[in-house]
Amino acid sequence: MPHHHPSEEMLLGYAAGSTSEPLSLLIATHLALCPECRRKVAAYEALGGKELEVEAPAMLSSDSLVSVLDRLDTAEEPAMAPPRPSAEGDLRLPRPLRDYVAGSLDSLDWHQRGGIAEASLLTERSDFKTRLMRIRPKTAIPEHSHHGSEYTLVLTGGFSDHTGHFLRGDVAIADPAVQHRPIADAGEDCVCLAVTDAPLRFTGTIARLLSPLLQR
């Protein structure tokens, strides 16, 4: 069982539906590995159920019911996700992450630098950086700073930094003020999903002068 969990706010946001897709992906993948957080999310969804119960009913348009009844037996539910058998693909990657990488790490476009390989996901989003990282055993990740918080979910192997030791299912949260220098465990490669909620970086002199003011 994981020992490092998403924050309560993340779990609440995921249950309520206010969390963005990249963070939801990380949280949902953690949930597959963490029964404890699944229970919490179920509880927070019940909070949403209560929202509906206490909601003052709105007026419906007059033909709403008829329109729904007419369609009950016609259209089929559109598939929300491609119907892939649960057991297909690399089981080190729980769903939903497995669906985002088409079943396997090999399908991704990896960029190797030293002992660290990275592959980007959800590249259409400019407000988040989402990537899988594969770090060779005992490799130190260069000290880095980031705008925004960085969330890391461990899938294989493990790593340590000054805040603790992280293994499969654990979520490490580094806020922007924290300088950290994670080191991968000996043994197997450490594969992680990393999400950074990075605001846009500005280049150019005036933008550089402005950018400290624009960050929250």
Place this chain on the structure above:
Amino acid sequence: MGSNAKVASRAVPDELSELLIAVAVHRDRKAFIRLFEHFGPRVKSYLKRLGVNDSEADDLMQEVMLTVWRRAEQFDHRKARASTWIFTITRNKRIDAIRKERRPELDPNDPALVPDRDDDPSEAVSANEWRAAIRKAIDEVPEEQARLLRMSFFEDKTHDVIAKELDLPLGTVKSRIRLAVAKLRRSLEDLR
């Protein structure tokens, strides 16, 4: 008045769960119409509160109710109330239709899933108890804190917007939300 409302909200959902089961097992249209009459206006109202305009909220509500009909057999009354299940459908439809994003969700049949002891059917009683206890914990969140949790998480409002609407300093809003979250977390942790 407050206590009456509580009694009503406790009594109604059991009946609603039975209606859902009737839809799942017997494809019972009368039961579905009663579900529609109860939840349709509430789902629409919730969507409007989140800023969806009237006609779009009506359309989306119809999609929600169609999904309720089609997926009724997936409803497990041991795990959730009818209102909670329909909330999750509403949430996902909204993300899909309004935010145009995918909703990443775990797959309960994934062989990679780490099982909970409660997934064992012989433990269903403890799942029931847990569900009742969750409800009690939620009902016990003081209204002022519940309101902040609602605005911050269920209405997608930023702390700035909440501060303006409640005419409170931003710092106060942030610290009160933090307190409300911590209180809710503690009362859930006490359940175990």
